Amino acid sequence: MxxxxxxxxxxxxxxxxxxxxxxxxxxxxxxxxxxxxxxxxxxxxxxxxxxxxxxxxxxxxxxxxxxxxxxxxxxxxxxxxxxxxxxxxxxxxxxxxxxxxxxxxxxxxxxxxxxxxxxxxxxxxxxxxxxxxxxxxxxxxxxxxxxxxxxxxxxxxxxxxxxxxxxxxxxxxxxxxxxxxxxxxxxxxISPKPGLPVQMVHEKILKQETNNQALKMAQTIVAAGRGIGEKSNLEAVLRFAKCFSSSAVGASRPLVDMGWIGYDQQVGITGASVAPMLYLACGISGSSQHLAGMKESDWVVSINKNPDAPICRHADLCITAGVMEFIRTFLEND
Ligand SMILES: Cc1cc2nc3c(=O)[nH]c(=O)nc-3n(C[C@H](O)[C@H](O)[C@H](O)COP(=O)(O)OP(=O)(O)OC[C@H]3O[C@@H](n4cnc5c(N)ncnc54)[C@H](O)[C@@H]3O)c2cc1C
Missing domain, CATH: 3.40.50.620 (HUPs)
Incomplete structure (x- = not known):
C-alpha cells in the first residue's frame, strides 16, 4: 500500500x-x-x-x-x-x-x-x-x-x-x-547540485512591524466583522469593548483590507492567534481562516443576524440580532 x-x-x-x-x-x-x-x-x-x-x-x-x-x-x-x-x-x-x-x-x-x-x-x-x-x-x-x-x-x-x-x-x-x-x-x-539553475536566492526574513500584544494579553476580545456595516460603527464597538475589563478590539480581515482598522488587530490565519477568556464575535461569519486565530478562546459569543452563520457552530452562545442594535442597547443600559 x-x-x-x-x-x-x-x-x-x-x-x-x-x-x-x-x-x-x-x-x-x-x-x-x-x-x-x-x-x-x-x-x-x-x-x-x-x-x-x-x-x-x-x-x-x-x-x-x-x-x-x-x-x-x-x-x-x-x-x-x-x-x-x-x-x-x-x-x-x-x-x-x-x-x-x-x-x-x-x-x-x-x-x-x-x-x-x-x-x-x-x-x-x-x-x-x-x-x-x-x-x-x-x-x-x-x-x-x-x-x-x-x-x-x-x-x-x-x-x-x-x-x-x-x-x-x-x-x-x-x-x-x-x-x-x-x-x-x-x-x-542533500548536496547542492552545481548544474541546477538557481532562479532566486533567499536574502533574509524581515520581522513585520506589528504590535498585537494588546490583543494577545486581553482577557476579553470584542472582534468586529463585516456585519458591523460601516466604519463609523467602530467607535461604538470600542465603547462596547471598554465595558469589559482587560479587553481589546480585534477584527476580521475584510475590515483590515478596507482600511477601517490596523493589521495589528486582525485575528486569524494571516493575523494574530489569540486565546482570551471571552471572544465576542460581532457580525463575523466564522470563516476557517478567522476561526484558526481564535479557536483557543475559552468562551465564544457570537452576535449575528444569521442564526445559521458558521460561527454559531463554534460559539458557546449565539445571539441572533442586528449587531449594532445589540451593542447600542447594551451601551444605553450599561
Ligand atoms: C489566504 C486567506 C487568508 C485569510 N486570512 C484571514 C484572517 O487571518 N482573518 C480573517 O478574519 N479572515 C481571513 N481571510 C478572509 C476570510 O476568508 C473571510 O473572508 C473573512 O474572515 C470574513 O470576514 P467577516 O466574517 O467579517 O465577513 P463576512 O464573511 O462577510 O461575514 C459577515 C457576517 O456578518 C453577519 N451580518 C451582516 N449584517 C449583520 C448585522 N446587521 N448584524 C449582525 N450580523 C450581521 C452576516 O450574517 C455574516 O455572518 C483570509 C482569506 C484568505 C483567502
Missing part, C-alpha cells in the same frame, strides 16, 4: 504546530482508506514525514515519538533558506522514490507557495486549501472553501494519481497518540 507522506513545516529550529494537524489528517486518510477497501492490516498505508531542515535530527526525533511515525530527516544545504525552487528541487526526487498516494502540506504562505509546483513535478493532482476529507465508498473526496467561504467545492481526483493537498490550519484537530516505540528515522543529506 502506498504511504501517506507529510512535509513537516519547519521554521528555524522548530517544527511548526500545523505539522501535528497534518499528522491528524494523515491518520484520518489512513482510516478512510482502510474502511473503503477493507484493507488488511499488512497493507494498511503507512505514514511518513519528511523533515527538511539544516539540523533535522532533533525535530525528526520529536515527530517519530508522536505515535511511532517513520521520518526522513532531510539535511538541507547551508545556509538553509526556503525558496519554492529549492524545495521543489530537494523534495521531488525523495518523494518520487517513496511513491506516496498522498502528500500533505500545510496551507501556510510557504505551503501554498511550493505545493502546486511540486505537484507539477510529481505529475500529481494538486488540491489547495482542503478543510474536509470524506469517503463515499468510491474513493476520497476533498472539500475546499470557495465563493468567499460561503460554499464548499467537493473534488474527486482521478484514481491512481498521487494527490498533493494543502490543508487549512484549524480544520484537522491534532491528537495525542500512544505508541510503544518511536518510528524509524532515516537520515539523508
Amino acid at each position: 502506498k504511504p501517506i507522506l507529510i512535509i513537516a513545516e519547519v521554521m528555524g529550529e522548530c517544527v511548526r504546530p500545523v505539522t501535528w494537524e497534518l499528522i491528524a489528517a494523515a491518520r484520518m486518510i489512513q482510516n478512510l482508506i482502510e474502511k473503503e477497501g477493507g484493507v488488511n492490516k499488512k497493507k494498511f498505508p503507512g505514514i511518513q514525514v519528511i523533515v527538511p531542515a539544516q539540523n533535522p535530527m532533533p525535530l525528526a526525533k520529536k515527530i517519530s515519538s508522536h505515535g511511532g511515525i517513520d521520518v526522513l530527516a532531510l539535511e538541507i544545504p547551508t545556509p538553509a533558506a526556503y525558496t519554492s525552487e529549492a524545495y521543489k528541487n530537494w523534495l521531488s526526487p525523495e518523494i518520487s522514490e517513496l511513491a506516496p498516494s498522498h502528500i500533505l502540506v500545510a496551507h501556510t504562505s510557504q505551503g501554498r507557495d511550493f505545493a502546486p509546483g511540486l505537484a507539477v513535478r510529481l505529475k500529481a493532482v494538486s488540491i489547495s486549501g482542503v478543510n474536509r476529507i470524506v469517503s463515499d465508498g468510491d474513493g476520497l473526496l476533498y472539500s475546499r472553501p470557495v465563493l468567499n467561504n460561503t460554499r464548499n467545492m467537493v473534488l474527486r481526483p482521478e484514481s491512481g494519481l498521487p494527490v498533493v493537498l494543502t490543508l487549512m490550519a484549524g480544520s484537522f484537530s491534532p491528537q495525542t497518540y500512544e505508541a510503544k516505540d518511536p518510528g524509524l528515522i532515516i537520515t539523508k543529506k
Whole structure:
C-alpha cells in the first residue's frame, strides 16, 4: 500500500504546530482508506514525514515519538533558506522514490507557495486549501472553501494519481497518540547540485512591524466583522469593548483590507492567534481562516443576524440580532 507522506513545516529550529494537524489528517486518510477497501492490516498505508531542515535530527526525533511515525530527516544545504525552487528541487526526487498516494502540506504562505509546483513535478493532482476529507465508498473526496467561504467545492481526483493537498490550519484537530516505540528515522543529506539553475536566492526574513500584544494579553476580545456595516460603527464597538475589563478590539480581515482598522488587530490565519477568556464575535461569519486565530478562546459569543452563520457552530452562545442594535442597547443600559 502506498504511504501517506507529510512535509513537516519547519521554521528555524522548530517544527511548526500545523505539522501535528497534518499528522491528524494523515491518520484520518489512513482510516478512510482502510474502511473503503477493507484493507488488511499488512497493507494498511503507512505514514511518513519528511523533515527538511539544516539540523533535522532533533525535530525528526520529536515527530517519530508522536505515535511511532517513520521520518526522513532531510539535511538541507547551508545556509538553509526556503525558496519554492529549492524545495521543489530537494523534495521531488525523495518523494518520487517513496511513491506516496498522498502528500500533505500545510496551507501556510510557504505551503501554498511550493505545493502546486511540486505537484507539477510529481505529475500529481494538486488540491489547495482542503478543510474536509470524506469517503463515499468510491474513493476520497476533498472539500475546499470557495465563493468567499460561503460554499464548499467537493473534488474527486482521478484514481491512481498521487494527490498533493494543502490543508487549512484549524480544520484537522491534532491528537495525542500512544505508541510503544518511536518510528524509524532515516537520515539523508542533500548536496547542492552545481548544474541546477538557481532562479532566486533567499536574502533574509524581515520581522513585520506589528504590535498585537494588546490583543494577545486581553482577557476579553470584542472582534468586529463585516456585519458591523460601516466604519463609523467602530467607535461604538470600542465603547462596547471598554465595558469589559482587560479587553481589546480585534477584527476580521475584510475590515483590515478596507482600511477601517490596523493589521495589528486582525485575528486569524494571516493575523494574530489569540486565546482570551471571552471572544465576542460581532457580525463575523466564522470563516476557517478567522476561526484558526481564535479557536483557543475559552468562551465564544457570537452576535449575528444569521442564526445559521458558521460561527454559531463554534460559539458557546449565539445571539441572533442586528449587531449594532445589540451593542447600542447594551451601551444605553450599561
Ligand atoms: C489566504 C486567506 C487568508 C485569510 N486570512 C484571514 C484572517 O487571518 N482573518 C480573517 O478574519 N479572515 C481571513 N481571510 C478572509 C476570510 O476568508 C473571510 O473572508 C473573512 O474572515 C470574513 O470576514 P467577516 O466574517 O467579517 O465577513 P463576512 O464573511 O462577510 O461575514 C459577515 C457576517 O456578518 C453577519 N451580518 C451582516 N449584517 C449583520 C448585522 N446587521 N448584524 C449582525 N450580523 C450581521 C452576516 O450574517 C455574516 O455572518 C483570509 C482569506 C484568505 C483567502
